[in-house]
Amino acid sequence: MKKCASCTKDLPDAALHCVFCGAKQPPAPAVQPGLAKTAFGYSANDVLDRMGRPIPPVASGPTLAAPQRPAAPPAPAPSGFAPTAMHQVGPPQPPRPAPMAQPMPPYAPPAPPYAPPAPAPSGPPNAFVPASSANARTMFVQAPPGQPAPVPPAQPAYLSPSAPPPAMQATFVPPAPQQPIAMAVPMRSPQAPMMAIPAAQPPPYFSSSQTSRVIRPIDPWRDSLRAMMFLWGVALLAAFATPLTTSPDLVFNWKTILDGAGTARLPPLMLAAVGFLSVVVAFIPMPSAPRGLIAGLLGLGGIAVPIALVGVPPWQALAQMIGVIVLIPALIIRNDYRDSMLPRLMVTLGVIGVLAPYLVPQGGAIPLVNTFKALIHVSGTARVAPILQLGLILLVVISLLAWLPAPATGAAKVWAWFLILWSLITHVTALVIQGHLGDAISASPYNALVPWIAGGAPGLGATYLVLIGYGFAALLGRQLE
Secondary structure, eight states, rough: EEEOTOOOOOOOTTBBOOTTOOOOOOOOOOGGGOEEEEEEEEOOOHHHHTTTTOOOOOOOSSOOOOOOEEEEEOOOTTOOOOOOOOGGOOOOOOOOOOOOOOOOOOOOOOOOOOOOOOOOOOOSOOOOOOOOOOTTOSSSSOEEEOOOOOOOOOOGGGSOOOOOOOOOOOOOOOOOOOOOOOOOOOOOOOOOOEEEEEEEOOOOTOOOOGGGGOOSSSTTHHHHHHHHHHHHHHHHHHHSSSBBBBBSOBBHHHHHHHHGGGGGGGGHHHHHHHHHHHHHHHSSSOOHHHHHHHHHHHHHHHHHHHHHHHHHOHHHHHHHHHHHHHHHHHHHHHHHHOSSHHHHHHHHHHHHHHHHHHHHOBBOOHHHHHHHHHHHHHGGGHHHHHHHHHHHHHHHHHHEEEETTTTTTTHHHHHHHHHHHHHHHHHHHHHHHHHOOOHHHHHOHHHHHHHHOOTTTTTTOHHHHHHHHHHHHHHHHHHHH
């Protein structure tokens, strides 16, 4: 370190300017490259070179001699260098002589271990003695010198290949024949089977071998229900817009709603409400089950309101009405879910409800028998009524074909549509019998054209039966998937 000549601050030796005051500093004195000071002082080799002294040899082994380094001429001591006591070197010494290499002795193999002498072989002279562990030659025990090798014995004459083999005498004597011994074999009693094998059971009479291959449909009335609600809703609105009378004044259903008194307003109002709601629900996106529930409730409402206004009919008409309401959705379900038991049971209940009024005696006579008597005894157009009754009975009985085994459908949907349109069949038949169709239409277009759509009081209109049939079929069908 050195101090600044201006501000006396400590500066490095190589600094040319002061870092504190900026004053220029004199250059540091040059240092001899050979006498550069290290962290441990001056290099000893450089000092020896400067002094002209040889480096003492260092022996690296017993047989190698260190090469001598030629002595360099003495160099003058550098100015400003004064060797101290630690740098004093004695007078030069001659190199040490290299030690003489000693020759290695020749390799001598180790002496073999002591082995006792082998015992003399026993037996006659020149006899063959088999090798054994006692007299066998090994890598350490050799045969004694001068001992002859053993000679194998001579081969017998009968073993010579040229000598014929000696004749062999037959010494085998066959044993005397023995009588067979009869042994009684015990009879084995049959064992009972570990588990009784069940006998094959016949399949139920309502199924067949193809029932297992029937694939149940998934939501089969998703599109048909919407179409039915729209079409028959429009039909109800058209019936609502049909004039009730044309003479002496043109009267519509909405006039009855506005001018009617009390409960007389409900039938035409129900007609318009069911038709409008059917069309609206048909366009609302929703699952089939809630849509079917709404359709079924609309159909039941269209039938229940007139009954509530007029009063509960006799049990015969009520039972027949309930039977038709149950029978139509059952036949629609049976047409698609062919292996299900539920629609078969519903068909049976519906048939019982429709046929009960004809089979239960009334006044000491069976109505079905009276119907056949009327068909026989009456003549002309009076036979039409019993024929229509017998036609309905026949149609209901044919619907029992739903009990046919799957995959047969028994034409279930066909019979369902016959029941739906049965009001149209009876209405057209009545118009034809009465005659003067033009006069009837001009007098009351509503009563001549559309009563089969909305039904009477009480009545089962085709629109309400369609909504009930397809609505409850979609609702129950989702439970059968």
